[in-house]
Amino acid sequence: MREEKIHQPVMVSEVVAYLACAPGRTYVDATVGCGGHAAAILEASSPDGSLIGIDRDGEALQEAEASLEAYRGRYTLHRADFRDLASVLQQEGIGSVDGILLDLGISSLQVDRADRGFSFRNDGPLDMRMNREGGLTAEEFIRETSEEKLAMFIRTYGDERRAKRIARAVKDAVARGPLSTRGLADTVQEALGGRRPRKGRIHPATRTFQALRIAVNDEMQALAGVLDDMPGMLLPGGRCCCIAYHSLEDRIVKNAFRDQAGRGMDRREPVVDLLTKKPVRPAPEEVDSNPRSRSARLRAMRKKEN
Secondary structure, eight states: OOOOOOSSOSSHHHHHHHTTOOTTOEEEETTOTTSHHHHHHHHHTTTTOEEEEEESOHHHHHHHHHHTGGGTTSEEEEESOGGGHHHHHHHHTOSOEEEEEEEOOOOHHHHSOGGGOSOSSSOOBOOOOSSTTSSOOHHHHHHHSOHHHHHHHHHHHHOOTTHHHHHHHHHHHHHHSOOBHHHHHHHHHHHTTSOOOOTTSOOTTHHHHHHHHHHHTTHHHHHHHHHHHGGGGEEEEEEEEEEEOSHHHHHHHHHHHHHHTTOSTTOOOOOEEESOSSOBOOOHHHHHHOGGGTTOEEEEEEEOOO
């Protein structure tokens, strides 16, 4: 199951190693968040490596600006979706770069603030938008989506077997009036029998929250699009590193990299080499210190040099 990352970035040493961070090179953190990975990349590429940070969450970019203060002059930050990576590079006057990172988790800045609506830990409005300046909130999305389509999203993006039952209950609940995060969680729990989760088990609503967030932010379509364009944005020998937290995301990354390496069903001419045959998982010590890293899966590839 995918869940949130916290300010402590996931698999930092692995990211730095697979990106082969070195002085004089240019990197992109296309999901810069609060700047944890970006700081590690800038440190590893000292004294003159540079970084372009992208995030659609304006509040996260403010945090990143503060955390990267020591590297001022070596980075730029852009408020944008990672699917707009090519246009950001164009704005920077850069055709291609040495390394690109995509960390597909969400930050504690988003999860821990009740007003963002990503979690039912504390009651708040059912928002879930990464960019709060546009698009439907999760509550509006539920209202405007048919029960059948809502069930499809919950089943596909949440790996939830009882999606039809949940979708019916959620649609009934939102028809009765405003729905908060705690209200959604209670509705899902009741639809699944009302039992509290046993110790060590996830809450019954976790999969539904995950599915709604992915659907509201159109995360899967954005991921597939940017991965398709990835080789063209890398210099020869340049590397891409992706961290996924959900089986469907990881499958999209795996299939895109395999296709680009000539190992897909169409057997296209290979343009990249795979650096990871299987997903790399966090070390047990990291999972112990940062339980939210437990579902992380890292894959990496390198663009061929000729």
